[in-house]
Amino acid sequence: MEENHLFPVFFKLNHLHVLVVGGGNIGHEKVNALLENCPTANIIVVATWFLPELTELAKQAPNLELIQKAFSCGDLLGKDLAIAATNDHELNRQIWESAKCSKVLINVADTPELCDFYLGSIVQKGSLKIAISTNGKSPTVAKRLKQVLQEAIPGSINDVLDKLHVIRDRLKGDFTEKVKQLNHITEVLVKKD
Structure with a gap:
C-alpha cells in the first residue's frame, strides 16, 4: 500500500516572497487561495495578461503586485516559493526548470510530478487550520473532506x-x-x- 510521505508545513507567507506565473483562471485561483490564508502575503504575479478579477484582487491586497510581461528566469530572484499557473505545459516546465536551478520551491498546477509542495484543501475555524492532502491524487476527495470537517468542527x-x-x-x-x-x-x- 502506497503511503503519503509529504511533510505538512504552514508557511508564514507574510515573511516570504512568492512568485505566481499566470494571470488567468489558474493564477487567480492560486493567488486567491494564498490570500485567503494570509491576506498580507507577499505575492508577485507575472503574466502577459490578467483576468479582471485578479486585477480587482490586486487593488484590495496590499502586498500583491501584478507585473505584465513574459516570464524570465530573473523573476525568481529573491523568491522563496513559486507557482507555475499557466495553461501552457511547456512554459510551466520551463518555469519548473528555472525554479530548480534557482533552488526555489515550486508548485506546477495540475502536474504533481513537478511539485515540491501542494496547495491542499484548507479547513479553518478561527485559529484552527487543518490542511488536507491526497498526495496529489484527488483534489476532489480533499475538497469533499474539507466540507465534512467544516461542518463537523463547532464554531466555538x-x-x-x-x-x-x-x-x-x-x-x-x-x-x-x-x-x-x-x-x-x-x-x-x-x-x-
Missing part, C-alpha cells in the same frame, strides 16, 4: 483554543510536565460517550 472551537492558550501559559513545570497536564485537560475532546 476558537473559544476553546483561546482558553487552552491561557491555561498553557499558566502551567508550571518543564516541557514534559506541561504536555502531560495539557493531555489530561484536553482528553475530554476525544472521549467517546
Whole structure:
C-alpha cells in the first residue's frame, strides 16, 4: 500500500516572497487561495495578461503586485516559493526548470510530478487550520473532506483554543510536565460517550 510521505508545513507567507506565473483562471485561483490564508502575503504575479478579477484582487491586497510581461528566469530572484499557473505545459516546465536551478520551491498546477509542495484543501475555524492532502491524487476527495470537517468542527472551537492558550501559559513545570497536564485537560475532546 502506497503511503503519503509529504511533510505538512504552514508557511508564514507574510515573511516570504512568492512568485505566481499566470494571470488567468489558474493564477487567480492560486493567488486567491494564498490570500485567503494570509491576506498580507507577499505575492508577485507575472503574466502577459490578467483576468479582471485578479486585477480587482490586486487593488484590495496590499502586498500583491501584478507585473505584465513574459516570464524570465530573473523573476525568481529573491523568491522563496513559486507557482507555475499557466495553461501552457511547456512554459510551466520551463518555469519548473528555472525554479530548480534557482533552488526555489515550486508548485506546477495540475502536474504533481513537478511539485515540491501542494496547495491542499484548507479547513479553518478561527485559529484552527487543518490542511488536507491526497498526495496529489484527488483534489476532489480533499475538497469533499474539507466540507465534512467544516461542518463537523463547532464554531466555538476558537473559544476553546483561546482558553487552552491561557491555561498553557499558566502551567508550571518543564516541557514534559506541561504536555502531560495539557493531555489530561484536553482528553475530554476525544472521549467517546
